[in-house]
Amino acid sequence: MSVVLGTNRYGKAETRVVRVVKNGGTHEIRDLNVSVALSGDMAETHLTGGNSKVLPTDTQKNTVYAFAKEHGVGEIEEFALLLARHFVDSQPSIHLARVAVEEYFWDRVEPAGGPGERRHSFVRSGRETRTAVAHYDGERATLVSGLKDLVVLNTTGSEFWGYLKDRYTTLAETRDRVLATQVTATWRHVGHTVGRSDYAKSYARARRHLLEAFAETHSLSLQQTLYAMGARVIENGPEICEVRLALPNKHHFLVDLAPFGLENDGEVFYAADRPYGLIEGTVLREGTPDDTLAWR
Structure with missing residues (x-):
């Protein structure tokens, strides 16, 4: 009887990142939960434990934080696509990236003094959670909102x-x-x-x-x-x-x-x-x- 490795992937799940954009006294919030899953030439690490083709999940987490600063967080679809393309295009051993993003909404608490006052207070909204999932395989990207x-x-x-x-x-x-x-x-x-x-x-x-x-x-x-x-x-x-x-x-x-x-x-x-x-x-x-x- 022979045994072979089947479909597999790995990644960092549920990286919570809150991006605050400060425009003077008015702040904006983007509150995300980002999950990354990567697949590709990963047979070695499963069969022998060799990690030469593995991008650590901690690195994936750090990439999410760095991209939130360097590129900002616009629409979550754009952020997911940006990350997915980065992981595949920057690492030869990674052939497919799946990036799923959830966004949580916040409502602004308006100050009693009116719109001229500082605007940096928020209350968590009771609305739905917005989602996006991007896949990229080095040539083609798909997107589900x-x-x-x-x-x-x-x-x-x-x-x-x-x-x-x-x-x-x-x-x-x-x-x-x-x-x-x-x-x-x-x-x-x-x-x-x-x-x-x-x-x-x-x-x-x-x-x-x-x-x-x-x-x-x-x-x-x-x-x-x-x-x-x-x-x-x-x-x-x-x-x-x-x-x-x-x-x-x-x-x-x-x-x-x-x-x-x-x-x-x-x-x-x-x-x-x-x-x-x-x-x-x-x-x-x-x-x-x-x-x-x-x-x-």
Whole structure:
């Protein structure tokens, strides 16, 4: 029996870097979590322990910090691409770099004295987390943008009925229910636009259409809502060719108030955190080729 080394990669995960830009009394914050994974000619270190082709993960961490200073942190897509290209182009033994970045939002605390006062106080925003993943193999770059933990809820306009039933089915059909989910959405950029898009505008547009589709779709199933959200992003984003969505169904169950002599006309609910239905799906622009590199 023979044994061989399979697919592998290594890197520094979750390097937390906060970049402060100081413009006089007004400061700006970019708060990132950066994970690097590298692969290539790494057989020697696995088979013999020789490290001559290994770029230490500590060096990768230091590179993130140095690049935040030397190049600044603009859009996270640009920062991820910059790092990915650096690791591959600077090290012959590294053939593929994957750089994933999460960005956390902060809101400015406006001073009581008005906008003329110093502006360097912030409060952590309750918004979603913005994400980006860049791959680079020495010739081609792929880029996937996205968001996670975007919590949304419709108090009406959602139904669920006509489903399969068997001896274990107890769920009652409903023509009016609360629909809530915590959106994880990622979208792949068309190849020729990578490195050339306005990522801030692209992100804002995709986020807006995700929210508008969720709000405007009279939902007969969460799957229907998922498709509407992905389709809306593609239809309004020429730089986007594929959207992947994961939508946990954050169940809200009507509380039985009859024991207390009270009627519950769709007003009081129990918000369950688990177990939950998990709906996942992909929406593509017609004719879009599969790109396994982008989703590794």
